[in-house]
Amino acid sequence: MINLTLPLTKEQVRNLRAGDSVSLTGVILTARDCAHKRIKEYMEEGRQLPFELKDAIIYYAGPCPAKPGMASGSCGPTTSARMDSFAPALLDCGLGGMIGKGEMCGEVAEALKRNTAVYFAAIGGAGALYGNAIKKSECIAFDDLLSEAVYRLEVENFPAVVAMDCHGGNIYR
Amino acid sequence: MRKIDTSVIEEAVYRAARHAGVNLTQSCRAALENAYATEDEGAAKFALGELIKNSSVAHEMEMPVCQDTGMAVVMLEIGNEVFLEGKPVGEAVNSAVKRAYADGYFRKSVCDPITRKNTADNTPAAIHTEIVPGDKIKLTFMPKGFGSENMSALYMLKPAQGVGGIIDAIVETVKKAGSRPCPPVYVGVGIGGTFDGCAYLAKKALTRDIGSHSERDDIADIEKRALERINALGIGCQGFHGKVTALGVSCEWAPTHIAGLPVAVNIQCHCVRCVKEEI
Numbered sequence: 001m002i003n004l005t006l007p008l009t010k011e012q013v014r015n016l017r018a019g020d021s022v023s024l025t026g027v028i029l030t031a032r033d034c035a036h037k038r039i040k041e042y043m044e045e046g047r048q049l050p051f052e053l054k055d056a057i058i059y060y061a062g063p064c065p066a067k068p069g070m071a072s073g074s075c076g077p078t079t080s081a082r083m084d085s086f087a088p089a090l091l092d093c094g095l096g097g098m099i100g101k102g103e104m105c106g107e108v109a110e111a112l113k114r115n116t117a118v119y120f121a122a123i124g125g126a127g128a129l130y131g132n133a134i135k136k137s138e139c140i141a142f143d144d145l146l147s148e149a150v151y152r153l154e155v156e157n158f159p160a161v162v163a164m165d166c167h168g169g170n171i172y173r
Numbered sequence: 174m175r176k177i178d179t180s181v182i183e184e185a186v187y188r189a190a191r192h193a194g195v196n197l198t199q200s201c202r203a204a205l206e207n208a209y210a211t212e213d214e215g216a217a218k219f220a221l222g223e224l225i226k227n228s229s230v231a232h233e234m235e236m237p238v239c240q241d242t243g244m245a246v247v248m249l250e251i252g253n254e255v256f257l258e259g260k261p262v263g264e265a266v267n268s269a270v271k272r273a274y275a276d277g278y279f280r281k282s283v284c285d286p287i288t289r290k291n292t293a294d295n296t297p298a299a300i301h302t303e304i305v306p307g308d309k310i311k312l313t314f315m316p317k318g319f320g321s322e323n324m325s326a327l328y329m330l331k332p333a334q335g336v337g338g339i340i341d342a343i344v345e346t347v348k349k350a351g352s353r354p355c356p357p358v359y360v361g362v363g364i365g366g367t368f369d370g371c372a373y374l375a376k377k378a379l380t381r382d383i384g385s386h387s388e389r390d391d392i393a394d395i396e397k398r399a400l401e402r403i404n405a406l407g408i409g410c411q412g413f414h415g416k417v418t419a420l421g422v423s424c425e426w427a428p429t430h431i432a433g434l435p436v437a438v439n440i441q442c443h444c445v446r447c448v449k450e451e452i
Contacts, residue, residue, distance in 0.1 A: 021216070033289075062282075064240045064278055066278065067236060073237065073240065074236050076240050076241075078241070081322045101411065102411075102412060103412060121413075123224065125222055125224055125227065125238075125355050125388075127236075127240040128228075129223060129239065130228050132230065145291070146291045147282065160217055
């Protein structure tokens with residue numbers, strides 16, 4: 001198990017290989033279908049996004065509401081392939097990497113190489129475990145999208161596996 | 174004639190929804206433990222271990238076992254000797270779903286198909302009613318996540334394709350889905366009927382316990398052969414490669430037209446949540 005503190009340096013990303021088990025601590029941002037559509041609109045209109053994309057890690061997830069006394073509700077990953085068409089442009093704008101579940105397409109693999117970025121797989125369906133790894137959660141953009149809004153999450157010991165690395169390695173192949 | 178107030182249905186749906194969002198079915202939990210024991214050391218076994226841990230944590234902390242608390246699928250088999258009183262049954266079911274998803278801190282995942290605007294209370298539920306003999310109501314509540322629903326398919330096969338074609342369709346659907354639907358999956362299959370009826374049969378198949386088999390020997394044989402071929406694909410838990418790609422295959426059937434052989438394959442992730450109650 002490799003312990004990583006976010007944000008990652010390019011040096012750290014270069015050392016990761018598909019299949020490595022990692023434990024992530026630091027800040028990640030959630031964004032899924034509707035948030036990506038809106039990010040794309042912002043980029044096409046040349047508007048500044050309400051959050052920093054550079055070196056950020058986007059978690060493809062839409063959490064459950066938090067119960068009283070908890071930072072987050074259940075919050076496992078959603079299927080990353082639905083974000084295939086958005087990811088390359090975001091990576092080219094400086095996104096450091098993504099977390100989701102399932103394989104992403106060849107264009108994403110190329111964009112990971114080109115930008116020295118990484119795609120982690122979280123364990124799909126382990127929503128309660130991931131909910132407990134979130135220590136702080138705050139909606140920072142697109143709150144009208146409810147569970148699809150962008151949340152800033154502070155996570156501790158968030159378990160994941162390097163699914164696609166910056167050298168073309170792919171755990172699914 | 175037995176009079177039942179629909180508020181009784183409402184309370185049963187509420188209880189079922191609250192329980193289902195948090196707990197795997199017993200047969201699913203057992204199948205995951207079996208898969209863990211079967212799998213060789215590696216990423217897939219590690220993930221299975223985490224999933225078993227996750228279901229225990231969800232139960233103990235009473236939080237959703239998966240954040241995709243699904244669209245609420247509600248099946249009501251209503252006895253023909255039942256007289257329903259009170260508010261319309263659809264209203265009762267949706268009221269229960271709305272309350273359960275709010276009180277349980279479940280995610281609201283239902284939206285307009287065009288504007289994508291969220292309905293904000295997880296309604297409407299997908300409600301199926303059947304009139305059956307008797308004076309009871311059989312309720313089945315199944316929250317259905319869409320990572321797996323998205324990987325489902327319906328085929329209008331030629332009658333000549335027969336059993337071989339049915340099994341090929343099942344295996345091909347799981348293969349094409351690959352790592353995306355959260356394997357190990359549970360596969361519900363509809364065989365026969367009409368285009369729409371076939372899809373419903375596949376959904377009904379998913380309400381059966383994992384490991385149960387069709388009462389028809391020839392259909393049970395399809396279930397066994399399809400499962401064997403799926404697990405030979407080697408996709409494994411989360412697509413991390415392994416021996417267990419599916420926990421089970423269940424087939425439901427209905428007579429069909431002489432010109433057709435509809436086959437519907439409804440994929441369910443490893444998070445099988447289903448509650449049944451008789452009223």
